Amino acid sequence: MSGGSVVSMEKGRAPEALVDIRDLRKGYPVQGGFPGRKGTVRAVDGVSLRIRRGETLGLVGESGCGKSTLGRLVLRLEEPTAGRILFEGQDISSLEGDALQAYRRRVQIIFQDPYSSLNPRMSAGSIIGEPLAVHGTPAADIPGEVKRLAETVGLSREQTTRYPHEFSGGQRQRIGIARALALRPDLIVADEPVSALDVSIQAQILNLLKDLQERFGLSYLFITHDFGVVRFMSDRIAVMYLGRIVELVGNADLDRHPLHPYTEALLSAVPDPDPSRRQARIVLPGDPPSAVDPPSGCVFHPRCPRRMEICSRDVPALVDRENGHPTACHLYGLVGGDPSL
């Protein structure tokens, strides 16, 4: 973990960025409802973010906001339409051959669904060992390594001979985690890794992910729709709406001092099991608009309870509003610090 004041980012002394995402865009062409009408889904629409070494950057938003696409772009499972992703200063879109192989070793993924993301015809051991074989670990070393990985994630050695259907959801997710760890990556993109699990199992997996981070100095890009989960896991949290980052906030401030009205509404809408902490829900009207034809100005303005005249006209920039708290909202004026994220 990068330690205490993860939110501070004094100029020139910013912690080293492992990943530096710059004005990233990804559009998908779609056919419109009428013949001949074409459009572009702007899944990621000008995102700049940094992931620091050893931190967990949470990426939270509702379905269709582009958070998974952003994760896939970082993994280079998709090519961006525009913008760049620098990994330790190097543009990943230029990587080919051996260099690309090397990148794939260093960046791994944990999927949401532990049922469909494991090959039913492979034993747990061969699933965990497959990345090792693909990336050239001598065959003789693989069984020992698989045993070590299985133990690391809390599976017994004899369980590695079993097949996915013999495991519960939580245990399957442990297999997926062991597979992601096999190549000792620097960064793991975790895309809704606990959404399919029951709460008591979810807690076990979240704890495991934190233990592994401490033990191996991992960085996580942690993608989820769940505010409770993102708060428990993340040092900093990026809130995404319709392809854009609307707020980037340190963990403590997310609860105490959210700035963007969307963040505020999302937080207030999360039902809290503690009846004494009940608070007024901000119920946003309508559905998120289509990313094919996003609203003018601030994309959130049609649902915003605090919209002003300027909001339908001008796109608010994501600029630092307070020390290290970038927010894209006209409520906080046009002044702001350096948007170095």
Added chain:
Amino acid sequence: MNPAEENILQVEGLATHFETARGTVRAVDGVDLSVRTGDTVGIVGESGCGKTVLALSIMRLVPPPGRITAGSILFGGRDLLALPEEEMRRIRGREISMIFQEPMTSLNPVFRVGDQVAEVLEVHERLPRRKALERVVEVFRLVGIPSPESRIRDYPHQLSGGLRQRVMIAMALCLKPRLMLADEPTTALDVTIQAQILDLIGRLKAETGTSVLLVTHDLGVVAEAAQFVAVMYAGIVVEYGTVADVFATPCHPYTAGLLASVPRARGTDGAEGRLPAIAGTVPSLDALPMGCRFSGRCPEVMEICRREEPAVTALAPGRRVRCWKCS
């Protein structure tokens, strides 16, 4: 009638078992539960605890090889389990309706949503199609579907998840049922849409006086929407009481563990430390342990827990628990 006292639903000793090749799956295994007129009772538990089978049992819609093997379900004074199927069919939809989790799979994709809701009125109230559609427009307006006159002509795929769930609620409400069974009604929805639907269910309940049995895995949803909660584990209710009591001072270690293992969005230290997770997994319903069903995972397990199943203990009027520690 004294609505504060009358139980619209009273379930006693209900057991629903599934005979399979591997053995008997005791999905619901002796459940007592009552819903007072106008109340919302939450059934909360993890997957496989039997909460959905409980709801289906009340509707008498348990799929084979499932069978209700014991108990009684009194609805407005009548025992549903003693009714001929013909009569039960009249009760479904008209007096007890159900909202399912997945609005996409519960609506027929090849029929217009207006027609699907109208069919309910045609069947149960023998209304002609045109009259029925007029009523549908009214109900759509009631559940907050914008421009209902044109929306009734849409097919399910043309609606967002939130609107589809509103259509399901409209279908469940159009006959003004006395009891609504809502099985994970907001689980497939985004949190801002979930907030809209929870608001809607609360508002409609206040307006129509319908009682609600809310089945969910989400403790937060129960805390916000229900007055009473039944916590289910491995086919039985392990704790029951008002939401305020149960969530503030849980007695059963399972309830306490469940509450503690939810990461909170607000008011906690955020990323500090670890979550107090419940060890292990839910036991298979065809191979339940001896004694207390939770004993294998319980942090406070005692010797007796592994030997004998605890009986229901009344801690206070309307507050029940099944745990040796609390009795």
